Amino acid sequence: MNIQTIIAVVITAVILLLAIRYIYREKKKGTKCIGCPFAGECTKYGHHTETENCHLPE
Amino acid sequence: MRIAFAGNPNSGKTTMYNALTGRSEKVGNWAGVTVGRKESPIKEAFTKGKEVIAVDLPGAYSMSPFTPEESITSEFVRDEHPDAIINIVDATNLSRSLFFTTQLLELGIPVVVALNKSDISDKEQTKIDVDKLSQKLNCPVVKTVSTAEKNNGLDKVVEKAVSLAGTAQTAPYVQADIDLKDKAAVDREDRKRFDFVNGIVKDVEVREVLSSETQQSDKVDSVLTNPVIGILIFAAVMYGVFWISQAWAGPGIADWLVGWIETFQEWVAGQLENSPAIVSAIVADGIVGGVGAVVGFLPLVMIMYFLLALLEDCGYMARVSAVMDPIFKRVGLSGKAIIPIIIGTGCGIPAIMACRTIRDDRERRASAMLTTFIPCGAKIPVIALFAGAFFAGAGWVSTVAYFLGIVLIFLGALLIKAITGYKYRKSFFIIELPMWKVPSLKRAFLSMMERAKAYIIKAATIILICNCVVQVMQSFNWQFQVVEEGMEDTSILASIASPFAILLIPLGFGAWQLAAAAVTGFIAKENVVGTLAVVYGLTNFIDVDELEMTGDGNVVAATMGLTSVAALAYLFFNLYTPPCFAAIGAMNSEMKSKAWLWSAIGLQLATGYTVAFLVYQIGTLITEGHLGTGFLPGLIAIIVIALIIVAIARRVRAHFDQQYSLHENAKAAA
Numbered sequence: 001m002n003i004q005t006i007i008a009v010v011i012t013a014v015i016l017l018l019a020i021r022y023i024y025r026e027k028k029k030g031t032k033c034i035g036c037p038f039a040g041e042c043t044k045y046g047h048h049t050e051t052e053n054c055h056l057p058e
Numbered sequence: 059m060r061i062a063f064a065g066n067p068n069s070g071k072t073t074m075y076n077a078l079t080g081r082s083e084k085v086g087n088w089a090g091v092t093v094g095r096k097e098s099p100i101k102e103a104f105t106k107g108k109e110v111i112a113v114d115l116p117g118a119y120s121m122s123p124f125t126p127e128e129s130i131t132s133e134f135v136r137d138e139h140p141d142a143i144i145n146i147v148d149a150t151n152l153s154r155s156l157f158f159t160t161q162l163l164e165l166g167i168p169v170v171v172a173l174n175k176s177d178i179s180d181k182e183q184t185k186i187d188v189d190k191l192s193q194k195l196n197c198p199v200v201k202t203v204s205t206a207e208k209n210n211g212l213d214k215v216v217e218k219a220v221s222l223a224g225t226a227q228t229a230p231y232v233q234a235d236i237d238l239k240d241k242a243a244v245d246r247e248d249r250k251r252f253d254f255v256n257g258i259v260k261d262v263e264v265r266e267v268l269s270s271e272t273q274q275s276d277k278v279d280s281v282l283t284n285p286v287i288g289i290l291i292f293a294a295v296m297y298g299v300f301w302i303s304q305a306w307a308g309p310g311i312a313d314w315l316v317g318w319i320e321t322f323q324e325w326v327a328g329q330l331e332n333s334p335a336i337v338s339a340i341v342a343d344g345i346v347g348g349v350g351a352v353v354g355f356l357p358l359v360m361i362m363y364f365l366l367a368l369l370e371d372c373g374y375m376a377r378v379s380a381v382m383d384p385i386f387k388r389v390g391l392s393g394k395a396i397i398p399i400i401i402g403t404g405c406g407i408p409a410i411m412a413c414r415t416i417r418d419d420r421e422r423r424a425s426a427m428l429t430t431f432i433p434c435g436a437k438i439p440v441i442a443l444f445a446g447a448f449f450a451g452a453g454w455v456s457t458v459a460y461f462l463g464i465v466l467i468f469l470g471a472l473l474i475k476a477i478t479g480y481k482y483r484k485s486f487f488i489i490e491l492p493m494w495k496v497p498s499l500k501r502a503f504l505s506m507m508e509r510a511k512a513y514i515i516k517a518a519t520i521i522l523i524c525n526c527v528v529q530v531m532q533s534f535n536w537q538f539q540v541v542e543e544g545m546e547d548t549s550i551l552a553s554i555a556s557p558f559a560i561l562l563i564p565l566g567f568g569a570w571q572l573a574a575a576a577v578t579g580f581i582a583k584e585n586v587v588g589t590l591a592v593v594y595g596l597t598n599f600i601d602v603d604e605l606e607m608t609g610d611g612n613v614v615a616a617t618m619g620l621t622s623v624a625a626l627a628y629l630f631f632n633l634y635t636p637p638c639f640a641a642i643g644a645m646n647s648e649m650k651s652k653a654w655l656w657s658a659i660g661l662q663l664a665t666g667y668t669v670a671f672l673v674y675q676i677g678t679l680i681t682e683g684h685l686g687t688g689f690l691p692g693l694i695a696i697i698v699i700a701l702i703i704v705a706i707a708r709r710v711r712a713h714f715d716q717q718y719s720l721h722e723n724a725k726a727a728a
Contacts, residue, residue: 005333008326008341015345016526019519034520034640 060111061100061219062135064162065146066155067117068492070174074146074204075114077212078104104216113140119154120248121161135165141223143169144215149179149186149201150493152263156255157248159195164229168222169197172215176201178493183266191262196228205498230254275494279377288381295374296460299365301453304442308358309451315357319350336533336540344529344592345522351591352517352584355439359513360506362438366403367505371497375400379489389468390475392416395425399432399467403460404509406430406637410644420478426648427658428470430637431665432463435509436516436583440632443587447614448625455626459633466634466665473661477707516582524578525588532593551593564692565631565667566624566674579632580639586632594618623677624686627670635666657706664699671696 001009023034063071075081079098100110115134135143145162147155162169173188192199198218202211231254236243282288302308327342369375378400383393394416402409409429416422433441437459445455531551535541541549547570555574562568562576575589590596594617620628636642636659649655671692678686 001334002332004329005337008330008333008337012341012345012526016523019522022515023519023523034516 059108059142059220059223060097060113060138060140061216061223062113062115062140062143063146064115064135064143064158065117065174066119066148066151066158068490069117069146069148069155070202070204071117071146072114074144074172074174074202074212074215075112077204077210078216079112100216104213105220106217108220110216110220118158120158135162135167140167142219143167144172144219145169146172146174146202146204149173149176150182150184152186153256153259156195156258157251160229160231160251160255161233163195163197163227164232166227166229168219168225168227169195170215170218170222171195171197171199172202172204172211173199174202174204176211177203177206178495185264187262191258194230194258194262196230198222278494279491282374282377283380285381285384288377292378292381293457293461295369297453297457299362299369300456300460303362303365304358304438304445304456305451305453308361308442309446311357311361312354316350316354319346319354323347323350339533340526340529343595344525347595348525348529348588348592349517349522351596352439352521352588353514355442355587356510356513358442359435359438360510363404363435363509364502364506367502368497368499371495371501373492373494376489376491380491383489385468386471389471390421391425391428391467391471392418392421395421395429398425398429399464402429402432402434404435406434406641407644409434410641410648413648420474423649423651423654423658424471424474426645427474427654427661428467430641430662431466431470431634433459433633434583434637435513436638437633439584439587440579440629443590443614444625444629447618448620448622455629459629462630462669463633466669470661470665473703477703477710513584516584520582521584521588524581524585525592528574528578528589528592546593561695562631564675564686564688564695565627565670566678566686567620567628567631568688569619572618572620572628576628576632576635580636582638583632590618621678621681623681624674626677627674630673631666631670633666634662634669636662660702664703668696668699 026034063075065071075096075098078100080101081096081098096114097111098114100112102108104110113134121135134140143162143165145159147159159169159171171191173186173191179186188199188201200211200215200218202215204210204212231251233247233251236247282291323342323346326346327338330338330342379396382396382399386395387393395413397415398409398412401412406429409432410426413422413426413429416425441456441459445451445453449455528551531554532546532549533541534550535548536550536553546552551574552570555570555577558577559568559570559573562573567573571590571593574593575586578585578589596614596617615622615625618625642655642659645658646655649658675686675689675692678684
């Protein structure tokens, strides 16, 4: 394998790992949709905790 | 210390909250934008070093919990005892705003009234005696203009609220002790409160322009909310938005961006010339090419959101709600259903969640089921790709996509009404039409940049990973050997996608590549573009040389092997089938019923399939004089779908008959 291949593989692996880590962290925070423009505002549609689904009080 | 921000809808609470906290929560120039509460520390510059948390509550007209938004406010204020309340009062509508103010003052928590939009009321030459108002309400009143950068009164409001925290509050008006379950008694008390408030307003306010007089804006509104002209104007406005974003300014800027992406892709491919073909394929084609294809549409998305933000900020979108409301009621939807649909042009998930403000179970579920027929932001690249590749970037493609979505919502609502046997009933939708104003370019720009950031994050995460997986699946066969060029039909991806492709033959796009793209679209709709770029080895969906989205359109069309009619059918298939797994998850949360959830998924799949079938078959008949491939199997599939719907309807109605035939139930019980 030449140096360009090694660099390409390493960079690709790092980018993929970072992407997977980001998705994992967002899901743990309770974000319903990664990259959704409203992801940070999902709480606006009801009382929302990390363990609950987004439900308004009945 | 916690300070609650409470007030009528669209009084400027969130704008003030953003200004004080430095957050950028969504602000819309219409009521009902904020439905949940948000908390954040107020900047120390306002609190002089003290830690103060601001709690932005949804707008409420009163403490009575008639709607979920109002119940959040009333419950928070009653149960969580903030240290002070900043009551944002719309200075242009004092008599309506003060009703809620007098209720807040009864809670015993210190209140500071922020007399907001003072600039607008000054322009209208309305004079309010602030000192007298403060005296009558037994609380400080501060003039504010939350949209102004300087001299906005915000520091004074916070200073007053912090200084009063923990002190007692005397109410200028106290409600009599009545049975709150007695509607007549509550109405009587409300009228007394209104009389009290009107007495105050009469003393403190002098208007040059009476609200009963017809203003220029009222004349404009009468045209814009006309049931016929209003809709035509809406269609024209949206056509303008799509034309600017997707046929004129958008492609021009995208062109430049795609040029850079292509240059970068060529450089990467050049660097990996001597690398194994699989590495070059994944990195250059899968990652750079696939993600680049999606990112290339970013300018179109940004411009569209910029224009929509302007429309919302000027007050037009609230008028659209008023126009659509009577039509929605006619098809058995709540008039409130228009709000989720407008939100759905951005993203389907908050749109589905916004349906929870609809009280009636059936109407709420129906709205949640149908709202995703309106194309969301993720579908814009898909629309732009096909409009550009097959229809010379014509603006009518987007317009038809959105309006067909609205038509499908109506038809879907009628179908649900027919299945559930629901009779037409009155429902009410009350919305305040905000004043017309010159839209804020800064706010529209910030809204646009927020969307752009989210788009790039999605491209750099979900779409990146999907494209890698697709590229790997396309490059290897089941023996994990690298597939030779031209032999992609033997790849893992082709073998998985081919069975789906067979089902899609009657729709005009029976190629496994298109089926694969449609399937990956359920993860994120932008993936349709990314996957097509990977499977067809195309990155440039926007012509660089001719600086418009038409030159290479023929290359794209030829590569995909689709006629214009089939391309339109494929586009509609992707637009009207279930949007993405996240949206299905949101529907699951809102439906709270597996039967409704699966019905929703089934309805959306059936709709996408049927629309694509009709477009392809009828379109081919018109353009080529014969029916398209697979007409008969497709027709059989549609008939089966129709029979399933009839069977479900009969089962539901039989259940009704069983439930409501009282004499039969009585006999059975005996």
